[in-house]
Amino acid sequence: MTATPLDRARASRLLARLVRTQPAPQRYRTATIAAVCMALPMSLAFAAHRPALGAIGGLGSFAALYGRPSPPARDARAVALATLGLAVGFWVCGTAQGRPWLAVAVTGAWATVVTLVCGAFAARPPGMVMPVLVGAVATALPPRDPLPLVAAIAATGLLATLLVWVSACLRDLGSAHAGHPAPDRSPTHGRPRRQPWRPGPLRPPTWQLYAPTLTWAGLRTGAGVALGGVLALAIGAPHPFWAMATAAAILTAGNHATSVNDRALLRGTGTLVGCLVAGAVLAFHPGTAMTVLLLAFFAFATECVVARNYALAMISVTPTATVLASVASPVTVAPWTLAGERLLQTLLGCVGAVAAGQLVTVHWAVEQRLRAVRAVLVAAADLLEEPEPDGPGDRNADILTRRIRHLSLVSERAAGERPAVRNGIAELDAVVRDTNAVADEALRRHREAEKGDHTYAEPLRSLAALLATAESEPPRRDLAAPHRPCTRPELARLTDSVQEWIFTGGGRNPNLGHGLA
Structure with missing residues (x-):
């Protein structure tokens, strides 16, 4: 079999990786x-x-x-x-x-x-x-x-x-x-350095x-x-x-x-x-x-x-x-x-x-990504209800940030699986993208100390609940719609992407997309 240009390019990249060294102290x-x-x-x-x-x-x-x-x-x-x-x-x-x-x-x-x-x-x-x-x-x-x-x-x-x-x-x-104080080599990962500990609410477990x-x-x-x-x-x-x-x-x-x-x-x-x-x-x-x-x-x-x-x-x-x-x-x-x-x-x-x-199934990969999406939606809803800094808003923002990071990790790992798994989870890309947009909006409101917005939070909880029950029972379109009109463009896009994933065959329930008005 003759090697294609794509195969030769991939072989060249692997050979380069074999001898290439990463920057390190x-x-x-x-x-x-x-x-x-x-x-x-x-x-x-x-x-x-x-x-x-x-x-x-x-x-x-x-x-x-x-x-x-x-x-x-x-x-x-x-x-x-x-x-x-x-x-x-x-x-x-x-x-x-x-x-x-x-x-x-x-x-x-x-x-x-x-x-x-x-x-x-x-x-x-x-x-x-x-x-x-x-x-x-x-x-x-x-x-x-x-x-x-x-x-x-x-x-x-x-x-x-x-x-x-x-x-x-x-x-x-x-x-x-030598007159040069030892640098603080503690990792920050792009975040501000942690301040001295003060009593406050316990960080929720992430395990x-x-x-x-x-x-x-x-x-x-x-x-x-x-x-x-x-x-x-x-x-x-x-x-x-x-x-x-x-x-x-x-x-x-x-x-x-x-x-x-x-x-x-x-x-x-x-x-x-x-x-x-x-x-x-x-x-x-x-x-x-x-x-x-x-x-x-x-x-x-x-x-x-x-x-x-x-x-x-x-x-x-x-x-x-x-x-x-x-x-x-x-x-x-x-x-x-x-x-x-x-x-x-x-x-x-x-x-x-x-x-x-190769030991992973499409069902498991999709389930893990959905689980991470639901966690982000619930955390974003909590932050939207209480976004004020110097109170529950700080804790809610911390929870949301860690759940966004977890969603990113799950998506990166799933993108590296075998082709069948990658194709299965690709149908959730729009949902993940719009979920991140909603989360960014919640974090923005926290940074700008805006007041709580229950009318924004409730549709997010409804969408999270809909994604949680999509596997076990045929969904109803009235459940997918938010309780109030979508006044925010990112929420409207998220609602549309969730509905499209569920009602056009993206879900794993065999009843999805069939017999619906």
């Missing part, structure tokens, strides 16, 4: 910390003739990857929490050592949990991939008491936490002595909105990781940990179809190159000192590029994990045989991740 400080935290436990373990303990302890250096240029306390807290995730992941998945099928199930479940936690707390990159990678490595080890190994990972991670905190303090101290999206994302990620492991076991691989780690690396930044397909190619390519590097390193049969230096170099390189291009980072992450697993395992495997096994498991992990990217 210099990370030499945390890269050096990662290298030290890798080399120190390995050197001590080799000196004590316990290389396996040092190799597993070296996994704790991955915690340093979560350091960022930020205030010392925040930076240290992020690395400490990453250390906790690495240690818990090794302990949980290590309970399945020696039982491959159970290991696949446990690692898939762990990937689901870590995805939920990272999504709920907006974890820093590299996100859930490192706890899942460490857990997967644990399943490849022979059965043994996991507590000393968990303690080694925790000790290395705590060392990374201490070094990150000290280096951040020294950085700010140096800035102060109800995000829970379905995060839950499904976690389940898809866990399914992709587990499927990669199942495929590896199906071809006779004794330890499918690398197939599961590859799937996690692909799914870590999102699991909707379009992005997964691209990342499977990009990160899969990086992993393949990394397998070749690992094979060459093991074929060289490095001595103790060279092994320590190589692992420190790989840790340094990973930290330098992980925020810029994760596909390039996999070129150093792969030999790091492979060499550590080789040192920790008493079973000797020929270097290129091991590299070939990793290459095959990489491909199987890509297949598992891509399959997980």
Whole structure:
């Protein structure tokens, strides 16, 4: 089949993404910390003739990857929490050592949990991939008491936490002595910086909105990781940990179809190159000192590029994990045989991740987008009834802003699904556009301190209720019309788009659009 110009253009874009780096601050400080935290436990373990303990302890250096240029306390807290995730992941998945099928199930479940936690707390990159990678490595080890190994990972991670905190303090101290106060690196995301806390009404919880999206994302990620492991076991691989780690690396930044397909190619390519590097390193049969230096170099390189291009980072992450697993395992495997096994498991992990990217239905995607639309309409109605600042209006405006952000997130994720799903949700584009226009009008009234308008709020509640009941019963046109004439153009457009979606077949109820006057 001859490639079309569109196919060639897409291939060129993917190739450019493979080598293009994203703008990011210099990370030499945390890269050096990662290298030290890798080399120190390995050197001590080799000196004590316990290389396996040092190799597993070296996994704790991955915690340093979560350091960022930020205030010392925040930076240290992020690395400490990453250390906790690495240690818990090794302990949980290590309970399945020696039982491959159970290991696949446990690692898939762990990937689901870590995805939920990272999504709920907006974890820093590299996100859930490192706890899942460490857990997967644990399943490849022979059965043994996991507590000393968990303690080694925790000790290395705590060392990374201490070094990150000290280096951040020294950085700010140096800035102060130079006459340049340390900049406030707390993220604002385009919003004004938060003022000191004062007693006031409690912010309403938002997890109800995000829970379905995060839950499904976690389940898809866990399914992709587990499927990669199942495929590896199906071809006779004794330890499918690398197939599961590859799937996690692909799914870590999102699991909707379009992005997964691209990342499977990009990160899969990086992993393949990394397998070749690992094979060459093991074929060289490095001595103790060279092994320590190589692992420190790989840790340094990973930290330098992980925020810029994760596909390039996999070129150093792969030999790091492979060499550590080789040192920790008493079973000797020929270097290129091991590299070939990793290459095959990489491909199987890509297949598992891509399959997980297809696990969504049109019905579910439309339902999530409708749910987000209804939440925005209800919040806009609340704000229109009480828009005055310095009172309930501030709280209502905050709720509406977060629900608009959630609607945008749901729409962006749905737009990245497979074509059938994208076509199904595209029918709601007009409803979403007009909903955002109404929300903008409500926020404008809040900013300008206008009085409440019940005649504007009631039609919004009616439209939200209509969208909520459209699936369960045939709609009536009199319910779709607002109780009072539409005096605002954005409300009239929203009413028209909702009616058009429901009464011209956009809804999912088979009765919609039939037998209506």
